[in-house]
Amino acid sequence: MTDSTGGGVADLLRAVKAGDLQARDELIALIQPELRKCADRLMRHQPNGHTLQPTALVNEAYLKLFGTDDPHFTDRRHLMATAATAMRQILIDHARRRNSNKRSADGDRIALESVALSYEGNGVDVLAMDEALSSLTEFDPQMARVAELRVFAGLTFEEIAELEDIPLRTLQRKWSAVRAWMMGKMA
Amino acid sequence: MTPERWERLQELFLHAFELSASERATFLDGLAPEDEDLREELVRMLEAQVPSGEWPLPPARGADDPLLGTELGDYRLDEVLGRGGSGVVYRATQVSKGRTVAVKVLRADVARSASTYERFKREALAASKLHHPNLVRVQYLGRDAGLDYLVMDYVDGPNLRDQLRSCLAVPAEREVSTGPDLRDPRVCATLVRDLARALQHAHADRVLHRDVKPQNVLLDSRGTPHLTDFGLAKDLELADLTTSGEVAGTPHYMSPEQALAARHRINHRTDIYSLGAVLYELLSGRTPAAGETTAEVIHNILHKPVIPVRRRNHDVPAALALVCMQALRRRPERRYQSAEEMADDLDRFLAGESVGAKAQSIGERAVERLVDRRLLLRLLPAAAVLGVVVGGLLYFGSQRVYAHSQRPRVSVEIANGGDARVSYLPLDMRHLAAGPELELGSTKRGRLDDCIVPEGAGRILVRTEDGAFAEHYCELQAGDRVVVAARPTDLRESETEMIVFSGGQVVPRYEAGTLADALPSADGGVVQLPAFAIDDHCVTNGEYRAYLEASGRERPEYWSPAWRAIWDDPPRDDWDALPVVDLAFDDAVAYAEFYGKRLPTSLELEFARGAYDEPSWLDAELSRTATPAFNMFSPHVGRFGDQTKDTTGGAYLLYVQAAVQPRLPLGARLHHALGNVAEWTESRAVEMPGLDGMGARIVKADAWHGEYSPDGVQNTLMCNGMAYDGDSPQDQGFRCARSLGR
Incomplete structure (x- = not known):
C-alpha cells in the first residue's frame, strides 16, 4: 500500500476498533486482493509441488498493507484479527468454488490451491473447519477468534495471549479443549 | 450450547483428559445428573x-524462510542463525569479498515505523563506532528490496546460553569437549569480566546495550565472548515483551527499572544488573527471577528479593557470589556504579584478593523498603546554593543509631528579609495532608531555630503578614537538623504565569496496562485535593538562565561538555523558549524554591492535565508528527509553540477521576501538559502500588520523541514514568506549583 492510501487504512482501522462492522468488511475487502497477490507472488518463487503457508500470506499482506503505517501494538490486534478473517474467507471461497468445480477467474488459483493443500496435508477440511468455527463463535467468540488467529494468521500463543489478554497457560489449556472439540466436530 | 455449558464442558474435558482409560470410564459413569447433557460431546x-503438533495449522518447515538464498545488496543469505524480537539473523556471504558475515534483517513491522527506524539507525551507527575485542562489530547498515539489514562480524561459535546448557549436560567427572567449561566459576568470572570491560567501553561512548542476556553473547572458536545486538534492543523491549515468545526475548535479565517499563529513564546501571543476572545464571544454572510467564517474571523482579546465588549453588566462591549479588541490587545506586568497577572486582576475585563488594546487611535490606536516607543529601546541594545553612550535624548510617534518637529539628531563615509565621504540614504518601498543620512559631529578625517536627514527609510552610508564602518539602528522620532558607513570594507576582485550580474530591486510580498480571491494581478511594496553582508552561532554557544569574549558581556539574557547548551557542533561535532539560531532581527543586514554589505532586499534575476536555484540540495536537530539530536530544517545541507529541508512557498507569471535571480559567492554556518533555513531580514512586522501596520519583507526560498512539488520548492522559533523584534525563523538564487556600 502506498503512502497515499495509508491514511485510508488508518481511518478504517479506527472505525473497526469503534465497532463499525461495515468498516470491518471494507478492511477485509482491502486485505483480500493483497492476500491473493501475495499468494501468487510467493508461489512463483516456490518449487513445484510446494504448498504455501497461510501464515506467510497473512504476514506478507499485512506488511504490504500497513507497511507505511506504524500501527500501535493495540492496533495489531485488530489488524491481525481482520487479516485472519480475510484469509479464512478467501480459503472458504476457494474451497466452495473447487467443490462446485468452478474455475477461478483469478490467476491465483494455483496459489490458493496450494494453501488449501497445506491444510489438507494436515488432515483438515477447510469447509468443515469453517463450520466448526462458526458454531464455536456462538458460545465462545473469544476462543473462535483465537482459533482464527492461530490457524489463519499463524500467530504464536505468546502473541495471542498478549493480544487477547489471556494468561498464556489459561490460553493453552483452553486451546487443547477447543482443538479436541473441533476435531470431534470435523470428524 | 450456551457459554455456561461450554465452560463446564471444558472443565470436565480438561479433568478427564488427564485420566487413564479406566479412570475415564469411572469418571464418565460418575457424571453428575446435571452434566448428563454434556456426556455425548x-x-x-x-x-x-488430535494429532500432535500444531494441528489444524499446517506444519511449518524450517526451509520456508523466503529470503534464504536471496541477495540483499552485496550479501547472500545462506542460513538462518536465529530469530529474535526485532528480526532474523542469517549467516551470509559478502559476495564481492567472499567472506562470511552475519546479517540481521530487521523485522518489517519494526522497520517501517519511521521513528523506530531512525532510532534503530542511530543506535546501529553508534554501535558501529564501538571497537572492542569483546564486542561484535557492526559493519554496515543497508536497505535493499524494502528491507533494512545490518551486517555484523560473524562469530562461529554457540551463544552463551547454548554453551551453558551443553556444559550442564556433561557429567561432572567428564570434560567439556568444546568451548569454555562453564561449570568452573573462575571461567565464568573471567568471561563476565571481559563482558563488563566491553560494556564499559560502550558506556563510555554513551551507548547502552539494554538487552544483555546469554543469547546475546557469542563464543568464538577460542571461547572468547562477544557481546552482540548492541543497542538494537533499545525501545524495542516492549514490543519484544508483548509480541514474541521465548525465542524473541525473555524478561529474565531485565532490571527492576526496566521491568517498570520506564523506558526513557534507564541508564548504564541497567546493563550492570543484566550482566549480574547472566553471571548468576552461569553460576547457578538459574535466572535470578523465576517465573514461567512474562508477567510472573516481571512480578518477581519487582517484588521478590533475589535468592543469594550461594543458596542455589554452595560451590560458588563467597567472594564471587558477593560480586554477583552486588550487581543485582534492586536499586541502581546500590549496584556497581560502572561496569569498570564490576570488572575490577572480578579481577580481584581472580587474583585471590578481597573484593570491594559487600554483603547487604539486614539493616540495609530493611532500609531498602523505607524512606531513602539519601533524601537528606538532597537538601545539601540545594542548601549550599540557596544560602541554606545546614545547622548541626546530619547523621547517616550506623552513627545515627547510637548518636540520636531525637526527633528531627528544623530551623528557618527568611532569605529575602522580614518575618513570618512558620508551620509544618505532615504529608501522606500521596503528598496530601496527613494531619493538622502544626504551628512552629514566628521568626524573629528573620530566624526561627530548632523547631521539633515529626519524622516522615511534610512541608514547612512560611507565611508573611502581607500574604507572601513559601513552602519546602522535606523527608526527615530522627536526628536530622536542617535549616531552610525560605523566600516567601506573593502569588500575585507570578499568577499570570500560573493557573489556579480549586481542587476538589478526586479518586486516584491505579491501573495496570499491558503488564496487568504483574502488578496488582488498587483503588485509593476518594481524597480531597487542596487548591493549588501550577505553571502554565515548563521552565524554559531562558528562565533557567535567568535563574542561574539571579541566584549566582553555576550550571549543574554533570552537564556534558557537548551540552554546555549547545548552551553557549544555541543551534536554534528559539533556544531560550525551549524547555530546560538535563536537570536532576535537586536542581529542579532548587529552582522552584528560589521562586517560592515547589514541584507539583503527581496528583496535582494529573488533575491539571484532566482539564483538557476538548477532544478536537487534543486530536489536532496528537496527530502532528514531530521531527527532532537537531540531533542533540532536542526538545523541539518552544514555550508556547503549538506542536506537541504525546504518547503512552509504559505499563503502569495512573489517572485521576475528579468528581467535578477541572476546568481551565477562561483564556488560560496549560501548555504541553501531555507531551513535549517529561516532567518531574515531587511524588515518590511509592505512591504506585508495588513500587515501594524503589526510591524513584513519578514522572509525568512523555517526551517529544515518544511514540504517538492512535489509541492515544486516553493512554496519553495516563502516561507515567519514573526517575531517580540523581537522574537528569535529556527528555525531562519540570514546571512549578504551589499550594493555595492558606
Missing part, C-alpha cells in the same frame, strides 16, 4: 485423536 472430545 465430552466423549467425542475425549475420543478425538
Whole structure:
C-alpha cells in the first residue's frame, strides 16, 4: 500500500476498533486482493509441488498493507484479527468454488490451491473447519477468534495471549479443549 | 450450547483428559445428573485423536524462510542463525569479498515505523563506532528490496546460553569437549569480566546495550565472548515483551527499572544488573527471577528479593557470589556504579584478593523498603546554593543509631528579609495532608531555630503578614537538623504565569496496562485535593538562565561538555523558549524554591492535565508528527509553540477521576501538559502500588520523541514514568506549583 492510501487504512482501522462492522468488511475487502497477490507472488518463487503457508500470506499482506503505517501494538490486534478473517474467507471461497468445480477467474488459483493443500496435508477440511468455527463463535467468540488467529494468521500463543489478554497457560489449556472439540466436530 | 455449558464442558474435558482409560470410564459413569447433557460431546472430545503438533495449522518447515538464498545488496543469505524480537539473523556471504558475515534483517513491522527506524539507525551507527575485542562489530547498515539489514562480524561459535546448557549436560567427572567449561566459576568470572570491560567501553561512548542476556553473547572458536545486538534492543523491549515468545526475548535479565517499563529513564546501571543476572545464571544454572510467564517474571523482579546465588549453588566462591549479588541490587545506586568497577572486582576475585563488594546487611535490606536516607543529601546541594545553612550535624548510617534518637529539628531563615509565621504540614504518601498543620512559631529578625517536627514527609510552610508564602518539602528522620532558607513570594507576582485550580474530591486510580498480571491494581478511594496553582508552561532554557544569574549558581556539574557547548551557542533561535532539560531532581527543586514554589505532586499534575476536555484540540495536537530539530536530544517545541507529541508512557498507569471535571480559567492554556518533555513531580514512586522501596520519583507526560498512539488520548492522559533523584534525563523538564487556600 502506498503512502497515499495509508491514511485510508488508518481511518478504517479506527472505525473497526469503534465497532463499525461495515468498516470491518471494507478492511477485509482491502486485505483480500493483497492476500491473493501475495499468494501468487510467493508461489512463483516456490518449487513445484510446494504448498504455501497461510501464515506467510497473512504476514506478507499485512506488511504490504500497513507497511507505511506504524500501527500501535493495540492496533495489531485488530489488524491481525481482520487479516485472519480475510484469509479464512478467501480459503472458504476457494474451497466452495473447487467443490462446485468452478474455475477461478483469478490467476491465483494455483496459489490458493496450494494453501488449501497445506491444510489438507494436515488432515483438515477447510469447509468443515469453517463450520466448526462458526458454531464455536456462538458460545465462545473469544476462543473462535483465537482459533482464527492461530490457524489463519499463524500467530504464536505468546502473541495471542498478549493480544487477547489471556494468561498464556489459561490460553493453552483452553486451546487443547477447543482443538479436541473441533476435531470431534470435523470428524 | 450456551457459554455456561461450554465452560463446564471444558472443565470436565480438561479433568478427564488427564485420566487413564479406566479412570475415564469411572469418571464418565460418575457424571453428575446435571452434566448428563454434556456426556455425548465430552466423549467425542475425549475420543478425538488430535494429532500432535500444531494441528489444524499446517506444519511449518524450517526451509520456508523466503529470503534464504536471496541477495540483499552485496550479501547472500545462506542460513538462518536465529530469530529474535526485532528480526532474523542469517549467516551470509559478502559476495564481492567472499567472506562470511552475519546479517540481521530487521523485522518489517519494526522497520517501517519511521521513528523506530531512525532510532534503530542511530543506535546501529553508534554501535558501529564501538571497537572492542569483546564486542561484535557492526559493519554496515543497508536497505535493499524494502528491507533494512545490518551486517555484523560473524562469530562461529554457540551463544552463551547454548554453551551453558551443553556444559550442564556433561557429567561432572567428564570434560567439556568444546568451548569454555562453564561449570568452573573462575571461567565464568573471567568471561563476565571481559563482558563488563566491553560494556564499559560502550558506556563510555554513551551507548547502552539494554538487552544483555546469554543469547546475546557469542563464543568464538577460542571461547572468547562477544557481546552482540548492541543497542538494537533499545525501545524495542516492549514490543519484544508483548509480541514474541521465548525465542524473541525473555524478561529474565531485565532490571527492576526496566521491568517498570520506564523506558526513557534507564541508564548504564541497567546493563550492570543484566550482566549480574547472566553471571548468576552461569553460576547457578538459574535466572535470578523465576517465573514461567512474562508477567510472573516481571512480578518477581519487582517484588521478590533475589535468592543469594550461594543458596542455589554452595560451590560458588563467597567472594564471587558477593560480586554477583552486588550487581543485582534492586536499586541502581546500590549496584556497581560502572561496569569498570564490576570488572575490577572480578579481577580481584581472580587474583585471590578481597573484593570491594559487600554483603547487604539486614539493616540495609530493611532500609531498602523505607524512606531513602539519601533524601537528606538532597537538601545539601540545594542548601549550599540557596544560602541554606545546614545547622548541626546530619547523621547517616550506623552513627545515627547510637548518636540520636531525637526527633528531627528544623530551623528557618527568611532569605529575602522580614518575618513570618512558620508551620509544618505532615504529608501522606500521596503528598496530601496527613494531619493538622502544626504551628512552629514566628521568626524573629528573620530566624526561627530548632523547631521539633515529626519524622516522615511534610512541608514547612512560611507565611508573611502581607500574604507572601513559601513552602519546602522535606523527608526527615530522627536526628536530622536542617535549616531552610525560605523566600516567601506573593502569588500575585507570578499568577499570570500560573493557573489556579480549586481542587476538589478526586479518586486516584491505579491501573495496570499491558503488564496487568504483574502488578496488582488498587483503588485509593476518594481524597480531597487542596487548591493549588501550577505553571502554565515548563521552565524554559531562558528562565533557567535567568535563574542561574539571579541566584549566582553555576550550571549543574554533570552537564556534558557537548551540552554546555549547545548552551553557549544555541543551534536554534528559539533556544531560550525551549524547555530546560538535563536537570536532576535537586536542581529542579532548587529552582522552584528560589521562586517560592515547589514541584507539583503527581496528583496535582494529573488533575491539571484532566482539564483538557476538548477532544478536537487534543486530536489536532496528537496527530502532528514531530521531527527532532537537531540531533542533540532536542526538545523541539518552544514555550508556547503549538506542536506537541504525546504518547503512552509504559505499563503502569495512573489517572485521576475528579468528581467535578477541572476546568481551565477562561483564556488560560496549560501548555504541553501531555507531551513535549517529561516532567518531574515531587511524588515518590511509592505512591504506585508495588513500587515501594524503589526510591524513584513519578514522572509525568512523555517526551517529544515518544511514540504517538492512535489509541492515544486516553493512554496519553495516563502516561507515567519514573526517575531517580540523581537522574537528569535529556527528555525531562519540570514546571512549578504551589499550594493555595492558606
